[in-house]
Amino acid sequence: MLSVENLQFSYVKDQMVLKDVSFGLGAHDVLCLLGPNGTGKTTLLRCLLGLHRPTGGRIFLDGRDVTEVSPRARAKYMAYVPQASSVAFPYEAEEIVHMGRVAHLRVGASPSKNDRAVCREAMEVLGISHLRTKMFNRLSGGERQMVLVARAMAQQAGVLAMDEPTANLDYGNQVKILRLVHHLSEQGYSILLVTHFPDHAFLACNQVVLMKDGVVKARGSPEAVVTSESLTSLYGTEVSVTETTLCDCGMSARVCVPLVRNGNNGKGP
Amino acid sequence: MTAAGSSSLATEAAVEGAARAETGAPTGVQRVRTTLQGLTASARFRMTVAVLLALLVVLFVTSFLIGRYDISVRTVVDIFLAEVFDIGQYWEDTLGVVVLGVRAPRIILAILVGGALAVAGASYQTLFKNPLVSPDILGVSAGAGFGAALAMINEANWAVIQASAFVFGLIAVVIAYGIANLFGGRSITVLILGGIVVSSLFQAMLSIVKTLADTENQLPSITFWLMGSLGRGVNRDVLFMLPALGISLAALFLFRHHINALAAGEDEARTMGVNVTLVKGVVVAASTLMTVCAVSICGIVGWVGLVIPHLARMLAGANYARIMTVSFLLGGLFLLCVDDIVRGVPKVEVPLGVLTAIIGTPIFAALLPRLRRGWT
Numbered sequence: 266m267l268s269v270e271n272l273q274f275s276y277v278k279d280q281m282v283l284k285d286v287s288f289g290l291g292a293h294d295v296l297c298l299l300g301p302n303g304t305g306k307t308t309l310l311r312c313l314l315g316l317h318r319p320t321g322g323r324i325f326l327d328g329r330d331v332t333e334v335s336p337r338a339r340a341k342y343m344a345y346v347p348q349a350s351s352v353a354f355p356y357e358a359e360e361i362v363h364m365g366r367v368a369h370l371r372v373g374a375s376p377s378k379n380d381r382a383v384c385r386e387a388m389e390v391l392g393i394s395h396l397r398t399k400m401f402n403r404l405s406g407g408e409r410q411m412v413l414v415a416r417a418m419a420q421q422a423g424v425l426a427m428d429e430p431t432a433n434l435d436y437g438n439q440v441k442i443l444r445l446v447h448h449l450s451e452q453g454y455s456i457l458l459v460t461h462f463p464d465h466a467f468l469a470c471n472q473v474v475l476m477k478d479g480v481v482k483a484r485g486s487p488e489a490v491v492t493s494e495s496l497t498s499l500y501g502t503e504v505s506v507t508e509t510t511l512c513d514c515g516m517s518a519r520v521c522v523p524l525v526r527n528g529n530n531g532k533g534p
Numbered sequence: 535m536t537a538a539g540s541s542s543l544a545t546e547a548a549v550e551g552a553a554r555a556e557t558g559a560p561t562g563v564q565r566v567r568t569t570l571q572g573l574t575a576s577a578r579f580r581m582t583v584a585v586l587l588a589l590l591v592v593l594f595v596t597s598f599l600i601g602r603y604d605i606s607v608r609t610v611v612d613i614f615l616a617e618v619f620d621i622g623q624y625w626e627d628t629l630g631v632v633v634l635g636v637r638a639p640r641i642i643l644a645i646l647v648g649g650a651l652a653v654a655g656a657s658y659q660t661l662f663k664n665p666l667v668s669p670d671i672l673g674v675s676a677g678a679g680f681g682a683a684l685a686m687i688n689e690a691n692w693a694v695i696q697a698s699a700f701v702f703g704l705i706a707v708v709i710a711y712g713i714a715n716l717f718g719g720r721s722i723t724v725l726i727l728g729g730i731v732v733s734s735l736f737q738a739m740l741s742i743v744k745t746l747a748d749t750e751n752q753l754p755s756i757t758f759w760l761m762g763s764l765g766r767g768v769n770r771d772v773l774f775m776l777p778a779l780g781i782s783l784a785a786l787f788l789f790r791h792h793i794n795a796l797a798a799g800e801d802e803a804r805t806m807g808v809n810v811t812l813v814k815g816v817v818v819a820a821s822t823l824m825t826v827c828a829v830s831i832c833g834i835v836g837w838v839g840l841v842i843p844h845l846a847r848m849l850a851g852a853n854y855a856r857i858m859t860v861s862f863l864l865g866g867l868f869l870l871c872v873d874d875i876v877r878g879v880p881k882v883e884v885p886l887g888v889l890t891a892i893i894g895t896p897i898f899a900a901l902l903p904r905l906r907r908g909w910t
Contacts (some may be wrong), residue, residue, distance in 0.1 A: 314805045331725040353663045354852035357575065364795045368807025375855070398575070420806060427561030475610050 266292055266327060266455040267313075267343070267424050273310050273321030274305075279318045282308045284479040286322070290472070295446055295456045296485070297466040301500055306459050309476070310426055313457070326424065340368035344417035346427040350409065351403060354415070358412045359397040359436050362388060365419030387418040407438035414445065418513035425449065431465070443469040463504070463521040466491045475499050478512065488519070496521060535761060537880025577861075580858045582849045584865035590645070593870055597641045603632050635769065636666055643767040643900035644873040646775050647864035648838055654821035655839030656846065660854045662722055668681040669825040671837035672729035672818065673858050675708025678696055678829040683743040683756045690767060695759075696830045703826035706732050720811065722800055725818075738845045762887030763837035764873050771831045778827045782820035786858060789816050794854035837890040838865050841898050841904050848901060868894070 267290040274283040282305045290296050300306050303489070306322060311317045315325060315336055320382055324332050326342040344365070366380040375431075388394050393411045396404065417425055427446070432438040446469045450456055458470060466473045466487040473490040477480040477499055483490045496504035503524040510517050598610040611627050613633045616623065623630075654669035662671070670676065681702025685695040710728040719723025734859045786793065792813045795803045804810050828835070846860040872889050 311801075314801075316801050316804060326545055336804045340805060343805075345802065345805035347802060350798060350802060352852070353665050354660070354797055354847055356797065356852040360575075360851065360853050361798070363799055364803075364806055367791050367803075369793045370791050372792075378793070416806075450893040 266290055266294070267457070268325045269313070269322070270325070271322040272309070272312060272324065273320050274317055274319050276306055282479050283312065283319075283457065286479070286481055288472075288474050288481060288484055289457045290430070292423070292453055292455055293450050294472050295450045295458060296472040296474060297462075297470035298457060298459045298476060299463055299466065299491075299499065300507050304477050305479045306426065306476060310345075310428055310457070310459060314343065314345050314426060323500050337368050340422065341419060342422050343424040343426060344420040345374060346410075346413050346430055346431045348432050349406070350413055355400045357390070358393070358397050358401050358404065358408075359384065361401050362415045362419050365416035367418060377530060384415070384419045385422065388412075388417040390416050390418070405534040406433050407435070407441065410434060410438070411445075412444060416440075418449075423453070424455045424457065425463045426459075428459050429461065430458070431462070463491055463496055463506075467519045467521075470480040491519075491521065552767055553895055565904050567637070575639035575851055575853075577858075579850045579860070582860055583863065586860065586867060590867050590870075593874075594641060594645070597644075597690060597874050598633060598637050598869060600874050601637060603629060605629060605633065606764040618855060619833060639769045640764050640767045640873065640877070642772050643764055643831060644870040645777065646763070646772070647780055647832055647835065648774075648842075648865035648867070648869025649862035650779055650828045650865070651835065651840035651869075652826035652846070652861040653783065653786065654825045656854065656857050656861040657793060657817045657821045658839075659843055660793055661814060662726060663797055663799055664726075665844065666840075667726070668836070670733070670820060670829075670834075670836075671726060672822065673706035673732035673736060674703045674708045674822055674825045675829055675834050676733040676740070678703035678826060679760055679834060680706075680740045682759050682830075682833070683747070685760070686756055687743055687747045687752050691730060693726065699830040702736070703829055704822065705823045706736055707826075708817070720814075722814070725814075758885060759788075759833040759886075761885030762833040762875075762890075763883065763885055764832045765883060767831060771809040773876045775827050775831060778823050782824045783858075783862070785820045787814050789813050790858055795854065797854065807814055832886065835869070835890055837887075837888045837894045838869055842868060845898075845901065 269289070270287050272283055272286040273281060275281045279358055286305075286309060288296070298309070308317065312319045315331075315334075319332060322332075323330055326339070331339050331342065361382045363380070365378055366384065369380065370376065387472070388397060391411050391414060393408065393415060396408055396412065399408075401409065404412065414425075414430075421519060430446075431442050434442065439464075443465060446456055446458060450471075458465065470487055472484070473487050474484045475490060475495060481493055482499065492508060493504060493506045496506060505522050505524060506519055507522065508517055508519050543729065551573070595607060599605060607624075609629065610633055612621055613625065613630050615621055616630075617634070653671055653818065655667070658667045658671055659665055660670060678699040681698040681700070682695050684702070685698035701800070706728075710725065710732040713728035713731070714720065714725035718728065740839070744753060744756060747756055790802075792808045793816075795806050795808050796810070796813065798806070800810050803813075825839070842865045843857060843861050846857040846864050849864075850856045850860045869886075872893055873886060876884055876886055876889060
């Protein structure tokens with residue numbers, strides 16, 4: 266679905282933010298993009314979404330070079346779920362979802378029955394039909410995030426780019442979003458998930474890319490890539506990745522635990 | 535009746551209303567509100583438009599009755615019909631001239647100017663994702679004010695004054711837009727900043743012109759122009775305004791859903807497939823054309839472009855595709871109303887731009903509690 270080849274980007278000449286980024290994303294894939302702050306994750310996302318023009322490299326969506334296509338053409342392949350969104354005016358939740366159809370509207374046309382049906386269905390799938398006429402700005406963080414996902418689904422693009430979708434959400438809503446990510450990938454969506462929680466890699470993803478200083482440090486399956494060593498070097502703080510057996514059901518899962526009390530090896534405070 | 539007495543009456547009414555609300559018997563307003571909330575957004579929109587249109591038609595006709603010459607509705611209608619059909623003239627010639635040459639252009643201009651300013655304001659507010667923006671945010675009014683004043687101190691005739699206002703209004707926006715595109719990386723914040731900078735530049739230059747003006751005639755006429763008036767509106771102005779307004783509204787209408795998506799922010803709109811550069815250009819060009827026409831015809835009329843869009847949102851929701859229409863009707867209705875008052879007060883002509891604020895602000899304050907609900 267999505268493939269990125271040797272992507273480069275710099276805001277200022279000779280200061281490369283993205284030095285050489287390559288990875289691929291197939292149908293049903295959920296790729297977890299991990300990396301410390303200021304490492305170029307957001308810049309990468311902005312390049313993919315056409316908000317920045319890459320200074321080098323290529324981006325392919327469905328085998329088509331989209332490095333320099335119109336926003337409209339790109340929007341049909343790739344949709345964006347922002348971390349948080351606000352509107353300055355009293356929009357109803359459904360009107361926000363309707364915005365996702367704008368790439369499919371001819372200039373001058375009104376949304377058709379089909380457009381409205383697509384939006385309604387997206388909200389139904391996410392179980393937020395009851396929010397339709399609620400004011401978007403008065404929804405809770407979790408509900409808003411759901412509406413933004415519905416908007417991205419209404420866009421009917423195969424790839425979803427999610428920028429820290431669980432930031433600002435409580436524990437229960439975080440789990441809800443991760444379940445949703447899993448569900449969407451089963452539906453055939455390819456999902457790029459930028460996150461600050463390495464645990465998400467095990468919980469919802471089948472691909473991981475570790476990024477630091479504008480280059481890809483490692484990529485592959487969560488089990489292969491997310492290890493104590495890799496996380497420790499990625500974030501510069503000691504992290505232990507261990508396998509644990511879940512209480513009663515006998516399933517095992519990997520968890521990432523930062524060593525907070527004794528983990529700084531005498532470095533720093 | 536003292537002021538205290540009347541205010542206690544008002545309080546009683548409020549208490550009574552509150553009591554009724556508590557006991558469950560709905561007041562008229564509540565009943566209307568519940569009915570409106572029961573409707574789907576599009577049904578509510580259609581009803582709002584129908585009501586506003588009806589009000590506009592009624593006000594349009596009754597506006598012809600205001601003025602020094604008494605006239606009946608029937609005569610007004612006949613005077614209009616006589617232009618097309620063969621109707622025996624039973625009215626004085628002066629009356630025909632008053633209706634067709636004086637009242638008609640002024641009434642039509644009030645609607646067009648009010649509508650144009652309101653739509654321009656609604657467009658900018660949505661584009662800039664900012665409820666505080668008004669149509670002159672990019673410097674149109676300041677530029678036009680300078681242009682008009684410059685022409686006035688050069689003893690130019692009215693047509694030249696209008697042309698000068700038009701040209702300098704455009705120049706101001708072109709400079710603001712140019713600054714943003716050349717140095718601001720096309721950022722919308724820089725565009726607003728550019729507009730503010732250009733506005734203050736032209737306001738400074740206007741101040742210079744004012745100091746050069748003679749205080750007998752020129753300075754008063756500059757001051758009066760800056761407060762807005764439809765008093766000099768003639769049919770030629772209508773003919774000038776109509777095509778400009780038509781083109782602008784058509785362009786905004788074509789891109790209404792794209793403009794609406796911009797309310798989610800420039801970046802998000804782009805990821806949804808909106809060609810932000812193009813849509814921004816369309817909004818700026820159309821709003822500027824409408825505003826500069828309005829300003830060059832009737833001077834600076836504030837308030838309408840800032841507040842009417844908010845009232846429109848209150849009635850029809852935030853969707854730009856809808857508030858575009860509602861803003862136009864509401865803006866036209868409001869400015870016609872205010873101009874009728876200007877015309878109705880005998881002997882003195884209160885400046886239009888002053889009265890819009892004086893009448894509009896209490897209305898706005900009264901409605902603010904409802905408005906605010908949507909912002910938080």
